[in-house]
Amino acid sequence: MKIDPKSPADLSAQIAKAIRDAIISGDMIVDERLPSESELADQFQVSRPTVREALKRLAAQNLIRTQRGATGGAFVRRLSYDEAYAQHITTSTLLLSMNAVDFETACEARYALERACAPMSAARRTPDHLATMRAEIHRQAQPGLSDERFCDSDVAFHRALVDGAGNPVLSYQLAGAVESMQPLMNMITFTQRNRDVIIGLHTRIADALEKHDGAAADTALAELTAYTLTLGEEAMAARAKR
C-alpha cells in the first residue's frame, strides 16, 4: 500500500483508497485489525490527523469499525444487510431527488422489478409474508389515514411481496427501487376512491400469492402499475398548473 505525496488528491483520500482497495480485494479479511493510527501515520509518512480523516472516510462507508481502549483499533467490518439496505435506500432516494427523475421512469422501474419477483414470491411466500400483507391492507383501509401513512403502508406491503421471494439479494436490490419512490408517491393526494382501487388490487395480489398463482399476481401488478401511473400523471399535472 503506497501513496503519492505529489498527487493533487488529498492525502487522506489516497490513504482511504489504499486501505479500501485492500479490503475489497480481500487482502484484509473481516474482523482483521488495521495497524494503529500512529503506525499508519508512520507507514504512509503523514500525520495522525490525516490518517484519522482517512479512517473516518472508511467508517462512513461502513467498511471499518473502531474500538477504543487497550485492544482497540480499527477493524474490518462485516457489511450487514441492514446497513447496506439503509445506505442503498438513502443513495437511491438522493439520486432520484437530486436528478429530478420523473415519476413515470421511477414507477416503471419499480413495477418492472416487482413483477419479476411475483412468480418467485407466489411459489415461496411464507404465511408470515401473507400475514404482513393482509395487515397492511387492513391498515390502508382505515379511515382518516394520512396520505403519508398510506404510502408507508404501501411500501411495507410491497416489501413483504418482494421478501416473499425468499431471496435476500433480490430484496436488497429492490429496496432501492421501492423505497426511493416514496418521496414521489408522497406528492400524490390519494382520494378515498383511489385508495379503494389500490386496496382492491393489493387484495387481489395477496389472494394470488396465497393460491401460489404467480400469473394472477403479475396481472394485478400490471394493473396496479397502470393505475399508479395515471395517478402520478394527474398529480404532476395538478402540480404544474398550480
Place this chain on the structure above:
Amino acid sequence: MKIDPKSPADLSAQIAKAIRDAIISGDMIVDERLPSESELADQFQVSRPTVREALKRLAAQNLIRTQRGATGGAFVRRLSYDEAYAQHITTSTLLLSMNAVDFETACEARYALERACAPMSAARRTPDHLATMRAEIHRQAQPGLSDERFCDSDVAFHRALVDGAGNPVLSYQLAGAVESMQPLMNMITFTQRNRDVIIGLHTRIADALEKHDGAAADTALAELTAYTLTLGEEAMAARAKR
C-alpha cells in the same frame, strides 16, 4: 442543527449526521455552500479537526465536495449517476462476498431482474445497444480469451441489454445485481463448449431484441439462467472436492 456532547457516539459522527440530515431533508440544496470549517467548529463547539473528520465522512458518501482557495469551502454535491453506480456496485459486491451469498441466490436474483428488462429493452433498444451487444458477442468468441475477460465481456453484454430498456433508474438498480455477480462468475472455468453455448444464447437474445421480440428474449434469458446455474453448481462442486 445541534449535537449532544455527552452522547457516547463520536462528535464527528454526530456532526456528520446533522449535516447529512440537512442535505437529505432538502434543507440544503445542491451547490449550496456549507459554513467554513472554523465557523462550523464554532457552531458545534468543537475543534476544527473534529469538524474536518465529519466533513470527510460526508465526502466519502459523495454528499459534499470541497474546494480550496478564497471562495472555497464545502458544497452540497449533486450525486451523479456514475458515482452512485460505482458506489452501488462496490457495496453490492462487498455484501455478497462478506456474507458468503451462494451462487444460486445471486444468480437467481440477477436473471430474474434482467428478465424484467427484456420486454422493455426489446421495445426500445437503440442501434447503439445492439451494436454493443454484437461487439461483445464477437469478443466472447475470440480464441485465447481468459476466463476473466470473458466474464468482463459477459457483464458488458448484459449491461447493454439492461441499458436498452432506456430507463436509468432500472439500469442503476440492476447494476448492483449484474456486476456483483462477477466475483462469483470468476470462479467458473469456462470451457470452449461452455462458451459456445453462452455465445449462442447471447446471439439469440440479440436477435430477439433486434426483432423487438420480447418473448423470445425472455425465453433465451430463461435458458441462460438455467445453464449458468448448472455451470455454477459444477464449479462449486469442484471447489468443494478440492
Place this chain on the structure above:
DNA sequence: GAGTTTAAAATGTCAGACAATTAAATGCAC
C-alpha cells in the same frame, strides 16, 4: 485601462499534547 502584485480566505497538513476508554499486567491480602 490592462496587467501585475499583494492580501485575504479557505482548505490541507503537521506537531504535540491531553482526555477517555479498555484490557491486561501487577500487586496484595487471605
Place this chain on the structure above:
DNA sequence: GTGCATTTAATTGTCTGACATTTTAAACTC
C-alpha cells in the same frame, strides 16, 4: 495459589496552534 483491587499501557477521541497551499479579489503600478 486464588481472588480482588490497582496500576499500567495501548489506543482512539479531542484540542490547540501553527504553517503550507490554493484560489480569488482587491490594490497597485504603469
